[in-house]
Amino acid sequence: MSTNSPRWETEEQQPSGADGRTLTSRGVRTRGAILEAAESVFAEHGYHDASIVKITEAASVAQGTFYLYFESKQQVFNELVRDLNRRVRHAMSERAAQARTRAERERLGFRGYFEFVAEHPALYRIIRQAEIVAPDILREHYERISKGYVDGLRAAMATGEIGESDPQVLSWILMGIGEIVGARWVLWGETDTVPDDVFENVMRFIERGLASREEM
Amino acid sequence: MSTNSPRWETEEQQPSGADGRTLTSRGVRTRGAILEAAESVFAEHGYHDASIVKITEAASVAQGTFYLYFESKQQVFNELVRDLNRRVRHAMSERAAQARTRAERERLGFRGYFEFVAEHPALYRIIRQAEIVAPDILREHYERISKGYVDGLRAAMATGEIGESDPQVLSWILMGIGEIVGARWVLWGETDTVPDDVFENVMRFIERGLASREEM
Amino acid sequence: MSTNSPRWETEEQQPSGADGRTLTSRGVRTRGAILEAAESVFAEHGYHDASIVKITEAASVAQGTFYLYFESKQQVFNELVRDLNRRVRHAMSERAAQARTRAERERLGFRGYFEFVAEHPALYRIIRQAEIVAPDILREHYERISKGYVDGLRAAMATGEIGESDPQVLSWILMGIGEIVGARWVLWGETDTVPDDVFENVMRFIERGLASREEM
Amino acid sequence: MSTNSPRWETEEQQPSGADGRTLTSRGVRTRGAILEAAESVFAEHGYHDASIVKITEAASVAQGTFYLYFESKQQVFNELVRDLNRRVRHAMSERAAQARTRAERERLGFRGYFEFVAEHPALYRIIRQAEIVAPDILREHYERISKGYVDGLRAAMATGEIGESDPQVLSWILMGIGEIVGARWVLWGETDTVPDDVFENVMRFIERGLASREEM
DNA sequence: AATGAATGAGAGTTCATTCAT
DNA sequence: TATGAATGAACTCTCATTCAT
Numbered sequence: 001m002s003t004n005s006p007r008w009e010t011e012e013q014q015p016s017g018a019d020g021r022t023l024t025s026r027g028v029r030t031r032g033a034i035l036e037a038a039e040s041v042f043a044e045h046g047y048h049d050a051s052i053v054k055i056t057e058a059a060s061v062a063q064g065t066f067y068l069y070f071e072s073k074q075q076v077f078n079e080l081v082r083d084l085n086r087r088v089r090h091a092m093s094e095r096a097a098q099a100r101t102r103a104e105r106e107r108l109g110f111r112g113y114f115e116f117v118a119e120h121p122a123l124y125r126i127i128r129q130a131e132i133v134a135p136d137i138l139r140e141h142y143e144r145i146s147k148g149y150v151d152g153l154r155a156a157m158a159t160g161e162i163g164e165s166d167p168q169v170l171s172w173i174l175m176g177i178g179e180i181v182g183a184r185w186v187l188w189g190e191t192d193t194v195p196d197d198v199f200e201n202v203m204r205f206i207e208r209g210l211a212s213r214e215e216m
Numbered sequence: 217m218s219t220n221s222p223r224w225e226t227e228e229q230q231p232s233g234a235d236g237r238t239l240t241s242r243g244v245r246t247r248g249a250i251l252e253a254a255e256s257v258f259a260e261h262g263y264h265d266a267s268i269v270k271i272t273e274a275a276s277v278a279q280g281t282f283y284l285y286f287e288s289k290q291q292v293f294n295e296l297v298r299d300l301n302r303r304v305r306h307a308m309s310e311r312a313a314q315a316r317t318r319a320e321r322e323r324l325g326f327r328g329y330f331e332f333v334a335e336h337p338a339l340y341r342i343i344r345q346a347e348i349v350a351p352d353i354l355r356e357h358y359e360r361i362s363k364g365y366v367d368g369l370r371a372a373m374a375t376g377e378i379g380e381s382d383p384q385v386l387s388w389i390l391m392g393i394g395e396i397v398g399a400r401w402v403l404w405g406e407t408d409t410v411p412d413d414v415f416e417n418v419m420r421f422i423e424r425g426l427a428s429r430e431e432m
Numbered sequence: 433m434s435t436n437s438p439r440w441e442t443e444e445q446q447p448s449g450a451d452g453r454t455l456t457s458r459g460v461r462t463r464g465a466i467l468e469a470a471e472s473v474f475a476e477h478g479y480h481d482a483s484i485v486k487i488t489e490a491a492s493v494a495q496g497t498f499y500l501y502f503e504s505k506q507q508v509f510n511e512l513v514r515d516l517n518r519r520v521r522h523a524m525s526e527r528a529a530q531a532r533t534r535a536e537r538e539r540l541g542f543r544g545y546f547e548f549v550a551e552h553p554a555l556y557r558i559i560r561q562a563e564i565v566a567p568d569i570l571r572e573h574y575e576r577i578s579k580g581y582v583d584g585l586r587a588a589m590a591t592g593e594i595g596e597s598d599p600q601v602l603s604w605i606l607m608g609i610g611e612i613v614g615a616r617w618v619l620w621g622e623t624d625t626v627p628d629d630v631f632e633n634v635m636r637f638i639e640r641g642l643a644s645r646e647e648m
Numbered sequence: 649m650s651t652n653s654p655r656w657e658t659e660e661q662q663p664s665g666a667d668g669r670t671l672t673s674r675g676v677r678t679r680g681a682i683l684e685a686a687e688s689v690f691a692e693h694g695y696h697d698a699s700i701v702k703i704t705e706a707a708s709v710a711q712g713t714f715y716l717y718f719e720s721k722q723q724v725f726n727e728l729v730r731d732l733n734r735r736v737r738h739a740m741s742e743r744a745a746q747a748r749t750r751a752e753r754e755r756l757g758f759r760g761y762f763e764f765v766a767e768h769p770a771l772y773r774i775i776r777q778a779e780i781v782a783p784d785i786l787r788e789h790y791e792r793i794s795k796g797y798v799d800g801l802r803a804a805m806a807t808g809e810i811g812e813s814d815p816q817v818l819s820w821i822l823m824g825i826g827e828i829v830g831a832r833w834v835l836w837g838e839t840d841t842v843p844d845d846v847f848e849n850v851m852r853f854i855e856r857g858l859a860s861r862e863e864m
Numbered sequence: 865a866a867t868g869a870a871t872g873a874g875a876g877t878t879c880a881t882t883c884a885t
Numbered sequence: 886t887a888t889g890a891a892t893g894a895a896c897t898c899t900c901a902t903t904c905a906t
Contacts (some may be wrong), residue, residue, distance in 0.1 A: 017869095026906095027869065046348030048264040052897060062871045067898065131344040132262035139404060169417040172400050173393050180392030181385075188355060201385040209425035243886070268880060278888040280882080289880065449890095458885095459890065478780030480696040484876060494892045499877070563776040564694035571836060601829075601849040608828030609821050616820050620787060633817040641857035675865070699900060710867040712904080721901065 007096060007109075008089035008148030018071045031069040033059040035083075038076050043122030047077060047133045078137050081130050084123050085141045089148060091116040096152075102161045105152065106210075107203055110178060114194045117182040125187060146171040156210075163212035170210070177202065223312060223325070224305030224364030234287045247285040249275040251299075254292050259338030263293060263349045294353050297346050300339055301357045305364060307332040312368075318377045321368065322426075323419055326394060333398040334409045341403065362387040369426075379428035386426065393418065439528060439541075440521030440580030450503045463501040465491040467515075470508050475554030479509060479565045510569050513562050516555050517573045521580060523548035528584075534593045537584065538642075539635055542610060546626045549614040557619060578603040588642075595644035602642070609634065655744060655757075656737030656796030666719045679717040681707040683731075686724050691770030695725060695781045726785045729778050732771055733789045737796060739764040744800075750809045753800065754858075755851055758826060765830040766841045773835065794819040801858075811860035818858065825850065 015031050016022055023031060037059035041050045052073060056063050070076040095112030099105035117124045130138035149171035156162045181202055185194045194202075231247050233239055239247060253275035257266040268289060272279050286292040311328030315321035333340045346354035365387035372378045397418055401410045410418075447463050448454055455463060469491035473482040484505060488495050502508040527544030531537035549556045562570035581603035588594045613634055617626045626634075663679050664670055671679060685707035689698045700721060704711050718724040743760030747753035765772045778786035797819035804810045829850055833842045842850075 021868095024869080030869075051895080053895090063897095064872065064899075065870055068869070073897070125347070128344070128347040131341070135404075142400070165420065166413070166417045169397075169414050170421065172396050173418060173421055176392040176394075176396030177389050178392075180388050180395065184358075184388050197382065198385050201382045202389060204381065205386065205389055205425040208427060209421040211424060240886080246886080267878080279880090279890095280888055281886080283881070284886070453889095456890080462890075480875095483874080485874090495876090496878075496893065497891055500890070505876070557779070560776070560779040563773070574832070597852065598845070598849045601846050602853065604828050604832050605825050605850065605853055608824040608826075610824075612820050612824030612827065613817075616790075629814065630817050633814045634821060636813065637818065637821055637857040640859060641853040643856060672865080678865080700902080701900075711869095711902090712867055713865080715902070716865070 007093055007152050008145065009093040015069075018067060018069055027069070030059075030061060030065065034061065034066060034069055035076065035080070039080055039126070040122050042077065042080065042129075043125045047073075047129045074134070077126075077130075078134050080123070080126055081134060081137045081141060084120075084127060085144055087120070087123075088113065088116050089145060092145075092148065102152075102156050102159075103207060106206065109152075110203065110206075111199075113178050114182055114186060114199070117186045118193045121187055124182070128183075142172075142175060145175055149174050153210075160212060162210040165210075173209075174206065177206065223309055223368050224361060225309040234283060234285055243285070246275075246277060246281065250277065250282060250285055251292065251295070255296055255339055255342075258293065258296060258345075259341050263342075263345045290350070293342075293346075294350050296339075296342060297350060297353045297357060300336075300343060301360055303336075304329065304332050304340075305361060308361075308364070318368075318372045318375075319423060322422065325368075326415075326419065326422075329394050330398055330402060330410045330415070333402045337403055340398070344399075358388075358391060361391055365390050372426075376428060378426040381426075389425075390422065393422065439525055439584050440577060441525040447501075450499060450501055459501070462491075462493060462497065466493065466498060466501055467508065467512070471512055471558070472554050474509065474512065474561075475557045479505075479558075479561045506566070509558075509562075510566050512555070512558055513566060513569045513573060516552075516559060517576055519552070519555075520545065520548050521577060524577075524580065534584075534588050534591075535639060538638065541584075542631075542635065542638075545610050546614055546618065546631070549618045550625045553619055556614070560615075574604075574607060577607055581606055585642075592644060594642040597642075605641075606638065609638065655741055655800050656793060657741040666715060666717055675717070678707075678709060678713065682709065682714060682717055683724065683728070687728055687771055687774070690725065690728060690777075691773050695774075695777045722782070725774075725778075726782050728771075728774060729782060729785045729789060732768075732775060733792055735768075736761065736764050736772075737793060740793075740796070750800075750804045750807075751855060754854065757800075758851065758854075759847075761826050762830055762834065762842045762847070765834045769835055772830070776831075790820075790823060793823055797822055804858075808860060810858040813858075821857075822854065825854065 015028055017027065017031075034055065038050070038055045041055045041058055044050075045054065050073075052063055052066055055076075056066050059065075066076075070079070092109045092112040095115070096105050096109040099108045127138065127141065130141070146168070150167045153162065153167040153170050157164055157167065181194060181198070185191060185198055231239060231244055233243065233247075250271065254266070254271045257270045257274055260266075261270065266289075268279055268282055271292075272282050282292075286295075308325045308328040311331070312321050312325040315324045343354065343357065346357070362384070366383045369378065369383040369386050373380055373383065397410060397414070401407060401414055447460055449459065449463075466487065470482070470487045473487045473490055476482075477486065482505075484495055484498055487508075488498050491497075498508075502511070524541045524544040527540040527547070528537050531540045559570065559573065562573070578600070582599045585594065585599040585602050589596055589599065613626060613630070617623060617630055663676055665675065665679075682703065686698070686703045689703045689706055692698075693702065698721075700711055700714055703724075704714050714724075718727075740757045740760040743756040743763070744753050747756045775786065775789065778789070794816070798815045801810065801815040801818050805812055805815065829842060829846070833839060833846055
């Protein structure tokens with residue numbers, strides 16, 4: 001079984017101004033500074049209390065500058081969620097690519113996920129606000145991660161490594177587990193990563209849950 | 217094994233005015249009307265777009281009246297989340313109490329949960345905003361539900377019905393699954409409940425995941 | 433010929449809040465203060481430089497109070513133009529009603545018009561901005577005054593007092609004359625009314641212009 | 649009586665940079681492009697909504713370039729009004745120059761005026777904003793046209809072709825008529841010129857109004 | 865001569881909260 | 886107990902203008 005093709009990976013995009021124009025290098029830098037500032041301000045204060053003033057102050061630019069690069073507060077939020085989605089999928093793929101077996105792959109994917117959340121707690125806090133602020137973008141986010149799981153699960157079912165089951169449902173289960181465990185032990189916990197024993201418990205649960213009947 | 221004691225059930229509270237004074241029956245009625253109005257307005261518009269004007273209009277009282285019963289918008293939100301927590305635990309307990317076996321208990325608890333979400337989608341949408349708006353209340357919410365699971369899981373481990381594992385971790389896994397499946401199939405789906413086949417897939421996954429090694 | 437029925441007269445309206453609710457006497461007073469302030473601020477600074485801050489400061493109320501009584505800056509402007517229209521027609525009708533002959537009627541109508549402009553120069557300056565800011569309301573304004581003239585002209589043609597001509601065209605001519613003379617001698621001039629000799633020149637021109645051929 | 653000397657005609661000016669420096673031919677071209685763009689943008693959006701961005705985009709130059717040729721938005725507006733004034737007087741003179749009699753001269757002047765408005769409705773809309781935006785320039789505009797009329801009227805009075813009257817007052821009356829008729833039938837009407845019957849009605853009114861007593 | 869990124873004051877508007885009645 | 890007018894700070898966003906390149 002081929003285990004080294006990235007499962008959640010995706011394409012890149014190229015930054016432009018609020019009106020779609022291409023940017024000079026100075027512009028790219030400024031845009032990046034605003035995006036970074038927005039990331040941390042959204043994470044700290046939440047969407048609504050993250051004012052343009054706070055964001056531009058954090059980016060050390062004037063208020064008006066914000067609107068040279070983004071159409072609105074909403075748009076920069078959407079972009080951040082999409083960005084987060086790309087990065088988290090990249091983190092998972094990169095880790096999973098090192099796996100030698102199917103089971104290892106799942107483990108490494110989750111590890112990658114938890115590491116990402118641990119490294120970008122701020123950024124990850126953002127997504128939990130999207131339900132109200134940008135529901136479409138949020139579903140897009142879940143769908144994309146789900147798709148990465150579905151592809152892997154389907155392949156593993158084909159080889160009999162895991163039991164037959166609806167891969168769609170399984171993919172959402174896995175996301176649900178990842179999300180709440182990430183929230184509980186990384187975002188809210190005092191630890192800066194998921195403790196090993198917790199991780200082992202989680203993975204054991206998942207492996208049993210996925211197991212084919214014969215294995216049981 | 218005793219299966220009929222409610223696992224998630226909890227205590228009630230007694231309404232009072234914003235300054236803690238006890239209420240006349242008229243006051244109790246007004247307070248209730250505002251709370252109800254707040255529930256639907258928060259659910260429809262989200263915390264920030266739910267203005268006091270909208271709430272008081274929906275409750276058919278003057279703006280000032282709101283502050284006779286609640287200290288702030290934040291406080292009424294907190295109260296709603298706590299209320300929601302009580303109700304969802306009640307729904308789960310009530311269902312689970314009908315179970316005859318441990319496994320059935322899990323199934324019925326989940327059924328109860330999904331039914332509650334299905335019946336109060338509006339209300340349930342509220343909780344997903346609490347992460348930022350009232351993080352402490354949100355964790356309290358999760359901890360309470362978690363505790364209900366932990367008690368049951370511990371008992372089941374003692375009798376060997378399920379494998380040994382950290383019940384804390386398992387409880388969060390179960391919550392994570394419940395939440396995302398509820399969101400995906402009830403809140404965002406067109407169906408007004410979790411479809412049977414999805415439910416079966418979920419429960420099979422959970423039962424295997426929880427199984428004791430000997431069973432496998 | 434009946435000359436004592438008001439030709440430009442019209443109906444009154446009853447003030448209400450921005451959301452249509454009826455007002456207490458305190459509310460009526462506040463609303464009036466804002467309207468009055470808006471009138472003078474619009475007149476002095478023009479629509480665009482008349483900020484809500486300036487208006488509310490002039491009315492000695494807080495900024496938010498403005499929005500209790502008016503939906504927007506645009507709406508209060510529209511209301512002022514409509515109000516102006518009602519008042520100017522009232523002023524003309526009132527004067528014209530004292531006339532004993534057709535010719536006197538024209539004279540008195542114009543007098544009334546010039547007096548009104550002289551007494552409310554501020555208010556009258558407003559209308560000249562409406563072309564861009566509220567074109568529909570402006571046309572409504574002209575149409576209503578025009579109608580007042582047309583009725584009178586048609587009656588005078590029927591009795592042969594003035595020559596046959598398209599009353600629509602004549603009414604616009606009369607408005608054009610009134611407007612520019614009012615602007616030139618009252619708004620921009622140092623005099624606070626149209627000087628007698630100018631008035632006589634204007635009226636002579638109009639009377640000849642309207643005269644029936646036989647008279648010539 | 650001499651009828652062929654242009655009555656409203658005037659002098660030209662020579663374009664220069666914002667700081668008064670003389671321009672290269674490239675500069676002259678750029679300046680012209682901006683002026684032209686400003687004309688159409690002001691006409692379409694009105695003074696305040698005509699942003700420098702819109703103007704420079706329409707002229708296909710960078711924002712900064714605007715300030716190489718004009719000191720401010722206000723200044724370019726002033727220049728446009730003055731330009732419009734020159735052009736409308738030119739149009740009237742050109743037409744009037746073809747007249748053989750005094751009466752024809754009036755008719756042709758008006759025709760020229762209406763044709764100009766019809767051909768440049770956009771441009772003419774600009775002037776109606778000047779009342780607030782550039783009152784001095786507007787009065788200058790009126791004074792100059794008035795002067796053209798006064799000269800002609802005085803000459804006609806001298807020869808007895810029209811009755812004795814204050815030529816200043818008459819000139820303003822004529823402007824008032826021209827302006828409102830132009831607005832009503834060209835700017836707001838669906839027709840793209842003043843209809844013949846309207847024109848005839850207007851001219852008949854004017855001719856009677858101007859007539860000397862003996863003629864009547 | 866031309867660019868376009870950057871500025872920052874100020875715009876209209878909203879809304880949680882207070883308080884006189 | 887209930888009202889609703891009033892507040893004013895804070896919000897998002899615009900735009901004339903400047904200036905380093």
